[in-house]
Amino acid sequence: MSDVLGRVLVVDDDEVIRQLIAVNLTLEGFEVETATDGQDCLDRVLDVQPDVVTLDVMMPRLDGWATAARLRSEESTGHIKVVMITARAQDDDKRRSRGIGVDAYLTKPFDPAELIDVVRDLALSSRTG
Template identity: 70%
Template sequence: MAELGRVLVVDDSAVIRQLISVNLELEGFEVFTAVDGLDCLERVLEVDPQVITLDVIMPRLDGLRTAARLRSDPRTAHVKIVIITACAQDTEVQRGFEIGVDAYLTKPFDPAELIRTVRELAGVGNP
């Protein structure tokens, strides 16, 4: 199966990172992981992903502040961002879109919806 693109999965939960990674790898994406926002910012330039999935609540640097930093850096401003979080309050969602997040999925997420969203943002058609 041809590689569909690179995805950087950022979540402080090893279980969630693994769940997202397996779903995307089975679909043909090359997946890299980071444990929090600072780890994401350290890895993003070396990984050069098309899409980043971000949890909101993480130690050291949360997902929305990470998204804001990614958007403010010309080297990463183009990367598509999917927030995957249990924090689905309207104010959080609105803040995410104001920062420039491309999509918002709530935990527990539907794996098919995750794959559809990442494929769309990566510019890959459905099989």
């Protein structure tokens, strides 16, 4: 087994945030790929085979909720852990995410240490079970 903690697909239309998340996870030992929006995520997810996908909610073409719902609905991607990372902190948004089956919900601005802990826990649970 390699020292890689897991593979993460980071999806955000904001390049600065996408890179911030990717750098933090890479430094922690994850293998990271990025996508610019929900459609890009769906186009690449089978090639990347991530343990965890981090999703922004507000993105062009396909938003995070629609992307998460599509990931959950497909047999080939239904097992992938999903973390929403969004500026939308309303209870309705959190409820909507839970209804879709999102595994974790972090609001921006997020604490990089908390993000790393959440992704590590989800990647580990993905690999063990």
